[in-house]
Amino acid sequence: MDVDPNSAFHRVIAEWGGRTVFxxxxxxxxxxxxxxxxNLLGPDAQLMAVVKANGYGHGAVAIAKTALEAGAAMLGVAxxxxxxQIRLAGVDAPILVLGAIGDSERARAIGxxxxxxxxxxxxxxxxxxxxxxxxxxxxxxxxxKIDTGMRRxxxxxxxGVGVAQAIASLDRLRLDGVMxxxxxxxxxxxxxxxxxxxxxxxxVGALRAAxxxxxxxxxxxxxxxxxxxxxxxxxxxxxxxxxxxxxxDGVALPSPMKPVLTIHGRITRMIDLAPGDRVGYGGAxxxxxxxxAALVALGYADGYRRSLSEGGSMxxxxxxxxxxxxxxxxxxxxxxxxxxxxxxxxxxxxxGDDTNATVGASTLDELAAIAGxxxxxxxxxxxxxxxxxxxxxxxVVAISDLASYRELL
Numbered sequence: 001m002d003v004d005p006n007s008a009f010h011r012v013i014a015e016w017g018g019r020t021v022f023x024x025x026x027x028x029x030x031x032x033x034x035x036x037x038x039n040l041l042g043p044d045a046q047l048m049a050v051v052k053a054n055g056y057g058h059g060a061v062a063i064a065k066t067a068l069e070a071g072a073a074m075l076g077v078a079x080x081x082x083x084x085q086i087r088l089a090g091v092d093a094p095i096l097v098l099g100a101i102g103d104s105e106r107a108r109a110i111g112x113x114x115x116x117x118x119x120x121x122x123x124x125x126x127x128x129x130x131x132x133x134x135x136x137x138x139x140x141x142x143x144x145k146i147d148t149g150m151r152r153x154x155x156x157x158x159x160g161v162g163v164a165q166a167i168a169s170l171d172r173l174r175l176d177g178v179m180x181x182x183x184x185x186x187x188x189x190x191x192x193x194x195x196x197x198x199x200x201x202x203x204v205g206a207l208r209a210a211x212x213x214x215x216x217x218x219x220x221x222x223x224x225x226x227x228x229x230x231x232x233x234x235x236x237x238x239x240x241x242x243x244x245x246x247x248x249d250g251v252a253l254p255s256p257m258k259p260v261l262t263i264h265g266r267i268t269r270m271i272d273l274a275p276g277d278r279v280g281y282g283g284a285x286x287x288x289x290x291x292x293a294a295l296v297a298l299g300y301a302d303g304y305r306r307s308l309s310e311g312g313s314m315x316x317x318x319x320x321x322x323x324x325x326x327x328x329x330x331x332x333x334x335x336x337x338x339x340x341x342x343x344x345x346x347x348x349x350x351x352g353d354d355t356n357a358t359v360g361a362s363t364l365d366e367l368a369a370i371a372g373x374x375x376x377x378x379x380x381x382x383x384x385x386x387x388x389x390x391x392x393x394x395x396v397v398a399i400s401d402l403a404s405y406r407e408l409l
Contacts, residue, residue, distance in 0.1 A: 012389065012396055013264050013347065019401075021265035021298040021350065022387040025058050027066045027397070029353075033242050033257045034070035037225060040254070045232050047071065048218065050239035051086070052078035052098065057303070057382035058243055058261055059400045061089040062390045067242065068093050076237055080105040083114040089405075096143060096177075098237075100153050106130045115141035115176065119155045121166035124173060131172035142167060143177035143216075146203050148196040150183045157203040164212045177216035177235070178204060185224035186248025193224065197231050223247035226254070244353065245375040246365050259365075261379070262358050263351035263386070267316075267344055269295040271333065279333050280325025284310065292336040294321065296348060299330045303382035304350070307371040315349040315360030316340060 016022060038047055049067035051060045064075050064086050074094040077083045083095045096115040107130050109116055118124050124142065131140050144164055147154030155163045160178075167175045180200045184192045200219055207214060217233035222241035224231055240247050244259035271294065273279070273287040296314065300306045304327060312323040314334050321334040336342060352361030365375040390398040397409045 012391060012394065016389065018399075019297075019387050020268055021263065021296065021302065022389060023058075023261055023263045023351075023382065024389050024391060025062065025261050026353075027062065027260075027390055027392045029244065029258055030063065030066050030242065030260045031070040033244055033253075033260065034067050034072055034238070036254055036257050037236070037238055037241065038071050040225070040229065041232055041236065044234065046073035046216070046235045048074040048076045048096065048235055048237045049242060050076040050098075050237050052076065052082055052239075053380040054082075054384070056240060056243050056245075056376070057379040059388050059390070059405070060086055061091075061405055062388075062398050062400070063243075064091055064093075065089075072238075073235070076239075077114075080109045080112075080114065084108065084112045087112045087114070094141065096141075107134055110134060110136055110140055113138070115143060117145045117153070117179070118142045118163065118167060118173075119145050119147075119153060120159075121163050124163065124167050124170060128170040128172040136172070139172055139174035141176045142173050143179050144175060146178065146180045146200055148180045148199040148203075148219075149192065150181050150196075152181075154180065157199050160203045161206050161210050161212070164207050165210065168212060175212070175214070177218060178207065178214050179217070180219040182219065182221060182224050185221060185227060186251055188250075190228075193228060193231070197228075221247070223251050226251060240376055240379075243379060245363075245379060259353035259363055261351070261364070261382075262349070262353050262361070263298075264358070265296050265298060265314075265348045265350050267294040267342065267346045267348055268297050269344055270336075270342070271295060278325075280309075281328065282326060285325040285333075293324060293333050294336050294342070294346070294348070296332045296334060296350070297330065298350065298386075299328045299332055301329045301383060302386045303378070304332060305367075305371045305373070305378070305381070307373075308367060311370045312367060313362060315352065315358060316342060316346065318359035320360055321348065 049072035051064045054060050055063035076096050076098050078099045145154035146160050167173050216235045218235035220231050220236045222239050225236040273291040277287045279285040298304050306327045309326040314321045319337040324335050325333050349358035349361035352358030364378040368375045368378045387401040389396050398407045
């Protein structure tokens with residue numbers, strides 16, 4: 001694939017003066033991904049943008065703001081700290097903490113106007129007590145979670161009415177939604193998806209029969225949102241697909257969705273290898289002839305997994321540069337393709353999106369297959385020390401590194 005080296009994107013890469021490896025997050029691509037899924041929904045359905053785990057490794061604050069601008073109605077996080085980080089960045093939209101929280105976190109969550117998931121009456125009463133003690137003016141937004149088969153977190157379906165009635169009896173709480181989570185929406189086990197949905201519907205019916213008002217129902221994750229439109233209800237939760245990564249084997253993303261993140265670098269040292277020379281810890285790689293290798297200052301502490309040793313590859317001038325030897329904590333060595341004459345400072349594409357950002361570099365999903373894991377783990381494993389440049393219309397609008405997150409425009 002031919003790429004214009006004078007494009008705005010490549011100009012940004014060329015002009016970057018920080019660490020020699022860095023990620024680029026295309027906020028325009030993220031907005032397209034959000035709007036593409038919104039167009040799949042019915043006119044009355046809303047979208048929750050899930051930005052837990054530091055925005056799946058992409059950076060929660062910039063992702064949250066962009067998703068909301070693109071039409072998301074609510075944000076989802078996993079922990080109180082994650083929600084507070086986004087609040088402190090000036091985001092005023094509803095934020096729901098999807099996971100269980102400890103008793104000691106309740107006051108902080110309430111003080112930061114975070115919505116909370118409730119699965120038992122005792123926790124609901126405890127929340128109401130904290131809200132009263134901290135003199136909160138507005139009721140705490142809560143969503144009742146029903147365990148329809150995942151067996152992690154949530155009330156059993158037969159207990160749903162009782163928990164909802166307990167919530168309704170507490171004037172310091174407001175029941176804003178009822179939710180569940182599919183266990184196998186990313187697999188070929190369609191039957192279990194429909195069984196879980198049926199249990200959920202039965203519970204919702206019982207809640208309504210008991211006179212309990214329900215503002216939002218939501219149970220579809222990325223895979224279910226794409227595969228089972230009949231289960232969209234009033235809201236969908238968009239996580240991994242929002243970032244342009246696959247929610248499971250065989251679950252295709254609709255066009256024009258694409259990966260949002262690419263990783264780039266510059267070669268820091270050229271290495272001449274003679275026959276028999278060994279590379280890296282344990283001498284795992286042995287040169288069989290005269291070869292040239294290149295050092296990249298990135299390793300498993302940055303999220304480039306050790307399991308990519310002798311299997312991963314990067315791209316130099318659009319040609320495959322295989323990882324040789326073991327991936328170290330901070331450094332990785334690649335074999336330079338024969339016939340290329342390069343020097344230290346040469347650009348190298350580490351992770352690509354297979355469209356217009358890089359040529360020949362594997363995506364996070366492809367690297368995950370090599371590493372024996374999933375794209376989720378590759379993305380969320382990207383370390384904070386890997387600088388992130390946020391682009392909009394080809395311009396860097398924010399930077400995140402160990403020093404801070406700062407918006408430039």
